[in-house]
Amino acid sequence: MTQKPARIPFVEPGTRPELAEIEAGILAERGRISILYQALLNSPPLAAGWEKLLTAVRNQNSLPADLRELMIIRVAVLNGADFEYHAHVPHALKAGMAQEKIDALRLVAVPMEIYTPTEQLLIRLTDAMTRQIVVPEEIMDGLKATFDARGVLEAVATVASYNMVSRLLVALDISH
Incomplete structure (x- = not known):
């Protein structure tokens, strides 16, 4: 090859x-x-x-590592950034995320019942920001009810930043 x-x-x-x-x-x-x-x-x-x-x-993010990795992996999947996905699976496992949850993030329709309410909220945020860009008010209201202002900002910044990462990787065709 x-x-x-x-x-x-x-x-x-x-x-x-x-x-x-x-x-x-x-x-x-x-x-x-x-x-x-x-x-x-x-x-x-x-x-x-x-x-x-x-x-x-x-x-340097205040959100727990497993929640950050959940968002990062979902962004990678949605954008087809295999390099990013494979780079972050070990971090997710180290942070305590179950392999079942990691694998489910690869599905188009994520089986939400296996995730905690906070994880479900962050998956919905990630999907909205990555697919539609606009975040519906009900998702933002959920974030504000779950996190303080720093946590809301850091969740949004995580998704935004890793969209940047994955799009650079895909555009430059960087892979393992």
Whole structure:
């Protein structure tokens, strides 16, 4: 099987001295420089900003890790971003999400009865933001009844940010 050429070149870590500080930050936060970041390193300001934003959204977020990963995985599924999906399944499992719940997120019609009311609400938010962009008032009312203002913002920012991630991955055809 012949592999398709990359849509943009990947920057090999350690090959461009001017990127050393950015690469060190990525390594400190992620433990490695994935192929996604190798693509992002084509634009040093974008790579640095991306790392700061995604670190805040995923690692400095007040929402429990399992809820964040639920939204991230659902975004990946809805957008056909297999790289993102496979990157986040281990995080979801580590956060305590059951494999059954992870697998169900891959379905068009998610069997909501296996999820808690909060998880159901976040799946509905993720689907609305990803598919229709506009969030119906009943979903927003549910969020405000469940979370404080920070939690509402962080849930919405998680879905928004990972839509950005998945759309970049899909557009650039980045996969494992």
